[in-house]
Amino acid sequence: MLQFIIRRSLVALVTIWIISIVSFAIIQLPPGDFLTTYAANLAAMGERVPEQQLAAMRERYGLGQPIVVQYLKWMRGVLQGDFGRSLEWGVPVSTMLWDRMGLTVLVGLSSVLFVWSFAIPIGVYSAIRQYSLGDYFFTFIGLLGLATPNFLLALVLMWIGFAWFGQNVGGLFSPEYSNAPWSVGKVIDLLKHLWIPMLIVGTSGAAGLIRTMRANMLDEINQPYVETARAKGLSERRLIWKYPVRVALNPFISTVGYALPDLVGGVLITAVVLNLPTVGPLLVRSLLSQDMFMAGAIVLIISVLTVIGTLLSDILLAVFDPRIRLE
């Protein structure tokens, strides 16, 4: 077990290292070096950057030095929590990110939980009542969820909320709480708003998982061991949840690893439409205005978090299923 965890962690570390290179490449993507852009931006607003400060920044980011040196300098900063300066906002990236990152993780996690708690029972139901009305209904809903882009679903929901209930369903907080410090009231307010992005991201995420779960269950449900259990006189309910569901869950947990990256993408786009105070809108904005330190940092953190999530689900899988550890 320990060996398995160590091996998986090493793979994750290598992945994270490659991610850091990719993120650095993203920062380098726009033509010209960012300092010139930065100075030009400030000059456009009528501010002058002292030559001294420019020189300090040039030294700080190793501009003009070989690309490897630039990468190492950037990485050293990142490890110390310094992601560079946002060119658009003129403040360190990290100060803007942490708040939003927390809420992003919250929305992502709650969507994952939502997806799991719905996809598993529905998948099981669809399998044991194959071709029933309910099965067709969930298959249809699932397919529709799969075919509808997240942002479209968000738009339609907002429109319904706006046109028929006269409510603005966007955001994560009511106006009176958005800038208030954390309090019980703010948490309750957050929970009131959270279900909408959860639902939107969840439906498309759940669709694929329901299908996986259903297919896995169908493979298991006619196995001899199920028959044996039934012959022993076990009640149908216990039988289903105790044997085939457990077996069917295994491939399911491993798909969750691959589902996570998609889910994160869904959260990003939905957040833009719903105008959530998460990193999604920030990422789009920074990309559109070529605020590359911001974009690179967001890509880096989001990807690393996803890799860690996948690692955790892998370890979880190994705990559940001893066969995995021997691989």
Add this chain to the structure above:
Amino acid sequence: MGASEKQGSLTSASPGVAEPEPMVADAAEEWIAVASPGQLMWWKFRRHRMAVVSAAVLAVFYFVALFAEFFSPYDPNAFDAKYKFVPPMQISFINGEGNFTFRPGVYGLISHRDPETLRITYETDKTAWYPIHFFVRERPYKLFGLFETDIHLYGLGEEAGDLKIFVLGSDRLGRDMASRVIYGARISLSIGMVSVFLSLTLGVVLGGISGYYGGWIDNLIQRVIEFIRSVPTLPLWMALSAALPNTWSQTQRYFGITVILSVIGWTVLARQVRGRFLALRTEDFVLAARLNGASDLRIILRHMVPSFTSHIIASLTLSIPGIILTETGLSFLGLGLRPPTVSWGVLLQEAQNIRTVALAPWLLLPGLAVVISVLAFNFVGDGLRDAADPFNR
């Protein structure tokens, strides 16, 4: 010479193994029906009713997209300040005098300006009725850039004056949504095809190398695939497309986005191809071909690839929806295609804020087109996947 003979007998033997029962039943007892694998696939595919319907829907979509100039009444970028946010027009068979006619037509519009908000609202004028003309001759265009013609499927005749027909409403600049959705289909549906073709090339080459040779190169390619699949790709593609130079022309941008999109698709295909190669590598017919001295390339192209093309076609079809959805998403965020290019994603960008959507919900209609085509591709892909292995079950 000997090798090719053996091959011939092998391939002709395989359809005979699984005789199609349904067809033999109504034939004469002595007559033995021989169905080619293609026929078997078609029979199997036909049984999946949703897939057949979806295939028909897609055929219509692509047909309309191909002849967009003919099917759309107006130029997609022609604006008209007089008709901003006109709701979809009701098509009516009751003419201005209140009598029933067999010709469909539309009523005239009376515009009001709200004195406070200055917003223009439209009211239908039931006394003015204008018949829809079919195959009208106006606005000459060049079909495929070759044939000069001026026929459009429908439009309002000259008696309508400067009234325009907006079957799906108009947007904030008074552009006809119907024409825009039709032209958008051309971009959105073709981008799926083109990038799936690119990712197919990547997938078959890399997956083939991976599955056929195995060893360290397999290991390397598999690790790359795992890496791509374990990070959230959306932010990466967003960053890549944001980095496409702003100076690029519409066409350059289109191909840039296509390349970026196909980098998403190839991993799934490569996995599939590799799996097939691994499964087939140990099959007897591959061994037979190898013993006959066939070269690697010949074994791959003549013996292995034909036996899984149908699977590949099925998974190709299943990966088009993902590409269409990603393009729509990217363009919606302003990071994919950009106006004046018209794609469904670009059109949905117009519906980005809730105020506009509340005012003009018909701007969401391109989304419906996206949902329908993605659903249809999924169904057709499902049907093809079932049909790909006609000897199964």
